[in-house]
Amino acid sequence: MRGKDVQLRDVVMRFGSFTAVQKTNLTIEAGEFFSILGPSGCGKTTILRMVSGFMEPTEGSILIGGDDMRGLGPAKRPTALIFQNLALFPLMSNWENVAFGLEARGIDKTARRAKAYELLSMVGLEGHEEKTPAELSGGQKQRVAIARALAVEPAVLLLDEPLSALDLKLRQHMRAELKEIQNRTGVTFIFITHDQGEALTMSDRIAVMKAGVVEQVDTVDNIYANPKTPFVATFVGENNVLEGKVTRADAEYAAIETPYGEVRGLNQDALTAGDRAMLFVRPERTALVNGVIPENHFEAAFERRDLEGAYVNLFFRGSAGPIIVHQPNIGMHGHLDGNTRVGFNARDALVMRAGEVDND
Amino acid sequence: MTDLLRSYGRGLSWIFVSLTAFWILVLIVLPQGFMLETSLWDINRDDQLGMKIDRAYSDLGLLEYDVTAAAEADKPAIQAKIDALQSEIADLESQETDPPREYGIQNYTKMSSLHFMIFVKSIVYALMVTALALVVCYPIAFAIAKVAPPQRAALMLLGLVIPYAINELLRVYAWLMILDYQGVINSVLMWLGMVEFADKSWIPFLEYSGSVFVALIYAYVLFMIFPIYNTVDTLDRNQLEAAKDLGASTFKIHWRIVIPHAKPGIAVGCIMTFMLSVGSYSVPQIMTRGKSGDWFSQLIYRQFFEAQSWNVGAAYSFSLVLVCLAFILIMMKVFKVGIRDIAK
Ligand SMILES: Nc1ncnc2c1ncn2[C@@H]1O[C@H](COP(=O)(O)OP(=O)(O)OP(=O)(O)O)[C@@H](O)[C@H]1O
Ligand SMILES: [Mg+2]
Numbered sequence: 001m002r003g004k005d006v007q008l009r010d011v012v013m014r015f016g017s018f019t020a021v022q023k024t025n026l027t028i029e030a031g032e033f034f035s036i037l038g039p040s041g042c043g044k045t046t047i048l049r050m051v052s053g054f055m056e057p058t059e060g061s062i063l064i065g066g067d068d069m070r071g072l073g074p075a076k077r078p079t080a081l082i083f084q085n086l087a088l089f090p091l092m093s094n095w096e097n098v099a100f101g102l103e104a105r106g107i108d109k110t111a112r113r114a115k116a117y118e119l120l121s122m123v124g125l126e127g128h129e130e131k132t133p134a135e136l137s138g139g140q141k142q143r144v145a146i147a148r149a150l151a152v153e154p155a156v157l158l159l160d161e162p163l164s165a166l167d168l169k170l171r172q173h174m175r176a177e178l179k180e181i182q183n184r185t186g187v188t189f190i191f192i193t194h195d196q197g198e199a200l201t202m203s204d205r206i207a208v209m210k211a212g213v214v215e216q217v218d219t220v221d222n223i224y225a226n227p228k229t230p231f232v233a234t235f236v237g238e239n240n241v242l243e244g245k246v247t248r249a250d251a252e253y254a255a256i257e258t259p260y261g262e263v264r265g266l267n268q269d270a271l272t273a274g275d276r277a278m279l280f281v282r283p284e285r286t287a288l289v290n291g292v293i294p295e296n297h298f299e300a301a302f303e304r305r306d307l308e309g310a311y312v313n314l315f316f317r318g319s320a321g322p323i324i325v326h327q328p329n330i331g332m333h334g335h336l337d338g339n340t341r342v343g344f345n346a347r348d349a350l351v352m353r354a355g356e357v358d359n360d
Numbered sequence: 361m362t363d364l365l366r367s368y369g370r371g372l373s374w375i376f377v378s379l380t381a382f383w384i385l386v387l388i389v390l391p392q393g394f395m396l397e398t399s400l401w402d403i404n405r406d407d408q409l410g411m412k413i414d415r416a417y418s419d420l421g422l423l424e425y426d427v428t429a430a431a432e433a434d435k436p437a438i439q440a441k442i443d444a445l446q447s448e449i450a451d452l453e454s455q456e457t458d459p460p461r462e463y464g465i466q467n468y469t470k471m472s473s474l475h476f477m478i479f480v481k482s483i484v485y486a487l488m489v490t491a492l493a494l495v496v497c498y499p500i501a502f503a504i505a506k507v508a509p510p511q512r513a514a515l516m517l518l519g520l521v522i523p524y525a526i527n528e529l530l531r532v533y534a535w536l537m538i539l540d541y542q543g544v545i546n547s548v549l550m551w552l553g554m555v556e557f558a559d560k561s562w563i564p565f566l567e568y569s570g571s572v573f574v575a576l577i578y579a580y581v582l583f584m585i586f587p588i589y590n591t592v593d594t595l596d597r598n599q600l601e602a603a604k605d606l607g608a609s610t611f612k613i614h615w616r617i618v619i620p621h622a623k624p625g626i627a628v629g630c631i632m633t634f635m636l637s638v639g640s641y642s643v644p645q646i647m648t649r650g651k652s653g654d655w656f657s658q659l660i661y662r663q664f665f666e667a668q669s670w671n672v673g674a675a676y677s678f679s680l681v682l683v684c685l686a687f688i689l690i691m692m693k694v695f696k697v698g699i700r701d702i703a704k
Binding site for chain 2: 052053054073074075079080081083084085087089091092100101103104105148149151152
């Protein structure tokens with residue numbers, strides 16, 4: 001099996017007067033693990049359904065392996081879709097489920113049975129071939145669905161939030177497994193999720209969507225380290241936010257006016273004085289001030305602390321809103337109460353044009 | 361039972377159980393039991409009975425006269441004869457008012473070959489009606505449940521239900537008017553110049569058994585459509601899409617996914633349509649007006665109300681019940697569904 005690349009060229013999808021997907025250009029490389037990440041209702045499923053052939057885009061075109069897919073139904077495209085609820089066939093045994101695509105292609109029973117058994121053993125389900133999906137656990141059903149999709153040897157596997165129904169432990173396990181299968185088969189994976197942690201752990205690249213618009217397409221590291229918009233900065237991982245007008249700016253840094261006074265960060269949008277801006281700094285780049293004094297620092301009232309095993313989250317409230325500090329749990333946070341000084345370095349903070357943030 | 365007790369407590373459980381028992385007893389066991397009992401006997405009426413009684417009375421009169429005229433010595437002998445005759449009369453009279461029943465299966469075995477032919481024909485026709493109704497209804501039910509957008513589906517359902525708000529007889533009469541000699545279709549044909557009323561060259565649709573078919577299907581489609589619609593409706597649309605995505609043809613999707621899922625509904629629809637059409641009285645009665653062969657239900661009616669032989673009528677109708685039971689069992693076997701699935 002070999003993956004193929006997928007291109008969306010000026011794709012727009014409208015339902016009546018409602019635009020579910022605004023003009024989008026995307027290129028997904030062959031053999032890549034690509035995630036589409038975004039909150040509920042932002043158009044992720046719509047994109048997936050256009051790629052798989054259940055819908056035609058209102059405008060633009062979709063190319064798979066360089067071929068224009070317009071007019072080809074789901075059966076004719078080199079894609080296979082794994083549904084959010086898996087949509088296994090409950091009245092068939094597991095091997096029949098896996099073999100269904102081969103049955104549809106008229107392959108004889110012994111051959112398709114052999115292939116189904118092989119695929120089921122690949123996903124670790126030996127001995128479950130003759131059972132029905134109802135007799136399997138959630139994670140096992142998941143694997144049947146993957147085997148069923150792989151049976152037709154797709155070049156592109158489309159996964160619509162397939163892990164959302166599983167509990168946390170199983171979800172983490174299946175992430176590793178999916179990634180493994182993707183490495184082994186070389187098939188292009190387009191994975192949809194609204195769970196940013198899931199997207200970060202599995203993907204090569206991520207597209208972050210908001211309300212029908214792709215806000216940023218980038219590698220996992222870049223999405224996390226260099227978010228391009230306030231939405232991406234707040235949707236992917238946690239971020240402390242400060243908002244204010246730019247007071248001074250040069251090519252590298254910009255300073256904004258906040259209740260704490262002037263605060264500086266990297267000027268990534270080439271802002272100039274007077275622009276409305278937001279400054280983002282990750283909780284793990286924010287620290288309690290003792291000894292070395294960072295460039296930006298201010299007083300904040302300590303509220304509470306959450307232990308997360310290897311890390312502790314310290315919650316503060318300053319005059320401009322809440323601040324989170326993320327610290328390794330090395331047993332030196334002493335006792336905190338009343339006002340504490342927190343701070344961060346300017347090169348760890350991003351200043352960008354003010355915009356909509358993800359607030360949840 | 362323990363489940364019932366646990367979920368509803370003693371009082372409610374008692375009410376449920378007794379209501380169910382009442383239902384089974386009064387609405388199923390009693391009438392069917394009565395029918396079965398009636399079918400298992402007949403009265404062998406003695407044609408000579410009236411004459412015998414008359415003769416006994418005249419003998420009695422003579423003897424009574426003899427008694428008054430006879431010598432004292434002979435009187436006891438004659439009196440004994442009178443007593444014997446009186447008890448014979450009482451016996452004969454009781455036979456007349458309450459004739460003896462002969463139990464046996466004679467009512468079932470003495471069906472004439474003509475009646476048996478009608479019996480078989482009715483069953484075959486009802487099977488064909490069921491098959492035709494299934495062929496017509498499955499696509500409609502599927503279209504309403506899965507293809508049509510919700511609003512259109514609701515309209516289609518409404519359109520199907522509205523005719524059923526009209527009395528069954530009126531619905532059948534509507535078909536009568538359409539298919540009659542000077543009915544709608546023939547009128548159209550005449551207008552097209554293909555038939556002529558004046559020389560009676562109309563097409564006698566009503567004399568074909570096809571007309572009964574059409575009317576039966578029309579009368580009972582809903583009983584086929586609704587169970588199928590109900591089961592198809594519960595099918596997850598994603599399963600259809602998954603099958604399509606895996607490259608299955610429309611036929612394959614129906615054969616492997618939709619029909620297996622809809623089996624219980626198909627079985628129920630077939631059972632209802634079959635039972636209703638094999639036992640239908642009004643539809644064949646109205647549509648044929650006696651011009652083409654009898655339907656078995658008409659025969660039963662005649663046994664009861666024209667030939668006055670309730671016992672034979674009961675035997676006929678109980679045979680029909682047996683056929684229906686057999687049909688239910690066969691359907692359950694064929695579709696591999698249990699009572700439980702059907703009850704759902
Ligand atoms: N067939 C349709 N007709 C009309 N509107 C639709 C249709 N399908 C989707 N939409 C709308 O398009 C928008 C995007 O839907 P989509 O299913 O792509 O969201 P999503 O990102 O997959 O959300 P979720 O995470 O909740 O699955 C939604 O506002 C939805 O209401
Ligand atoms: Mg979705």
